Amino acid sequence: MNSVRIGLVGAGIIGGTHSAVLHQMHRALGSAVELVALADPIAEKRAQFGQWYGYGELFADADQLLSDADINALFICVPTRHHRDLLHKAVARGLHVFCEKPLAMDLAEAAEMVRAAEAAGVRTQIGLVLRFSAVYSVMRDLVADPRSGQPFAVVFRDDQVFPIRGVHDSAWRADRTLTAGGTLIEHGVHDLDILTWFFGPIIRLRAWEQNRAGHAGVEDYMAVEIEFASGLRAQLVNLWHAMIQRPSNRRLEIFCDRAFVASDHDMSGEVICQFEDGPEERLLEPDVRQRFLASHDDIPAPLRDWAHVPYLVQDLAFVQALLDGRPTAPDIRTGLEAQRLAAAVYHAARTGEEVDVGTFERT
Numbered sequence: 001m002n003s004v005r006i007g008l009v010g011a012g013i014i015g016g017t018h019s020a021v022l023h024q025m026h027r028a029l030g031s032a033v034e035l036v037a038l039a040d041p042i043a044e045k046r047a048q049f050g051q052w053y054g055y056g057e058l059f060a061d062a063d064q065l066l067s068d069a070d071i072n073a074l075f076i077c078v079p080t081r082h083h084r085d086l087l088h089k090a091v092a093r094g095l096h097v098f099c100e101k102p103l104a105m106d107l108a109e110a111a112e113m114v115r116a117a118e119a120a121g122v123r124t125q126i127g128l129v130l131r132f133s134a135v136y137s138v139m140r141d142l143v144a145d146p147r148s149g150q151p152f153a154v155v156f157r158d159d160q161v162f163p164i165r166g167v168h169d170s171a172w173r174a175d176r177t178l179t180a181g182g183t184l185i186e187h188g189v190h191d192l193d194i195l196t197w198f199f200g201p202i203i204r205l206r207a208w209e210q211n212r213a214g215h216a217g218v219e220d221y222m223a224v225e226i227e228f229a230s231g232l233r234a235q236l237v238n239l240w241h242a243m244i245q246r247p248s249n250r251r252l253e254i255f256c257d258r259a260f261v262a263s264d265h266d267m268s269g270e271v272i273c274q275f276e277d278g279p280e281e282r283l284l285e286p287d288v289r290q291r292f293l294a295s296h297d298d299i300p301a302p303l304r305d306w307a308h309v310p311y312l313v314q315d316l317a318f319v320q321a322l323l324d325g326r327p328t329a330p331d332i333r334t335g336l337e338a339q340r341l342a343a344a345v346y347h348a349a350r351t352g353e354e355v356d357v358g359t360f361e362r363t
Helices: 011-032 043-053 062-068 080-092 109-121 134-144 183-199 287-294 303-306 312-325 330-350
Strands: 004-008 031-040 057-059 072-078 097-098 123-128 151-162 203-212 221-228 232-239 249-256 261-262 273-275 281-283
Touching: 004 062, 004 312, 011 043, 011 072, 011 303, 011 312, 031 043, 031 062, 043 057, 043 281, 057 062, 062 080, 072 080, 080 097, 080 109, 080 312, 109 330, 123 312, 123 330, 134 183, 134 249, 134 261, 134 287, 151 183, 151 287, 183 203, 183 221, 183 232, 183 330, 203 330, 221 312, 232 281, 281 287, 303 312, 312 330
Parallel strands: 004 031, 004 072, 031 057, 072 097, 097 123, 151 232
Antiparallel strands: 151 249, 203 221, 221 232, 249 261, 261 273, 273 281
16 A cells, blocks of 8 residues: 555544644655545534645545545544444445544444454554553553563552543533443543553453443443452552543552552653662653654654654554554454453443453453
8 A cells, every 4th residue: 555545534522633643644754644535514623624634525424425535544533333333334345444442332333343344354443542652651661671570569540520521522422322331431441451451361350330420321430450360450440520620640550579660641741660679760751752762663753753642653553554564453353352341340340240351251
């Protein structure tokens, strides 16, 4: 493939984020990345995206985009309810697909999407963007440092204002007909994926949920006790609150035999680390970025100043995989596994049972 010709569906917050970084890639890489077409039912948003990001064709309807636009890749950036239908239509046309997380409304639907994509032989990527975070990549490397020893305790808190207000203002998040659930599946699915990326397979878990805001079927609190195959245990808490001035925040603390690694930042910021009897060190944001870049020499020079933006690194990985004809990562099966873990958490919370994750709803 000489050029990735992109169609994007959804001119909302996440569609704007992808459009901004894809536009930057087009400016850096020229015709290798083309923003060809956008679909959104709101005319004002279509016009803005066309002006801001240079989409050449604007459609009110996604079906019309899929029928008429000369594209070879589709970005799905719409509420979760619409992921399945758009993916099925895209892969039937032979398009490569980037789909935002979570993959689907439930596990069965996610498995159906995987089967359709694999049968079509197209490449897919799921929007588990934290795998491209400089902060988490550096933390993962520090934990893997032989000086650290084995990890034995993890505490992970993920909090955000209920995203029907504030900077993530999306009314559909409170509508169970459009969303797969609440804070765990729609936001904490990132956390489940990051924990397995850091520490390997999860074998058992217990969970507790609450619905304090009162939106039916949309939980705003989930606490999870996790056991990994290695014997490591972790505590994960996801919550949506009502403090509109509080920024979206993650706090990850990892204790190893001979090290402590932590950060209050999930994308760009500083990392705290301490080894054995040494002093606590603070890796400031420029240090974190430099370490990240040292292990990512595949980022072209014109884009290296953007390495602190995980969405750009993520979308670049998808584009480069298509241009090079190699597998994407994380692919749609990774999205399916994250959805399976979330389903296990919901089952544990609603039954009060400890769940054997290894055998839970294997697909």
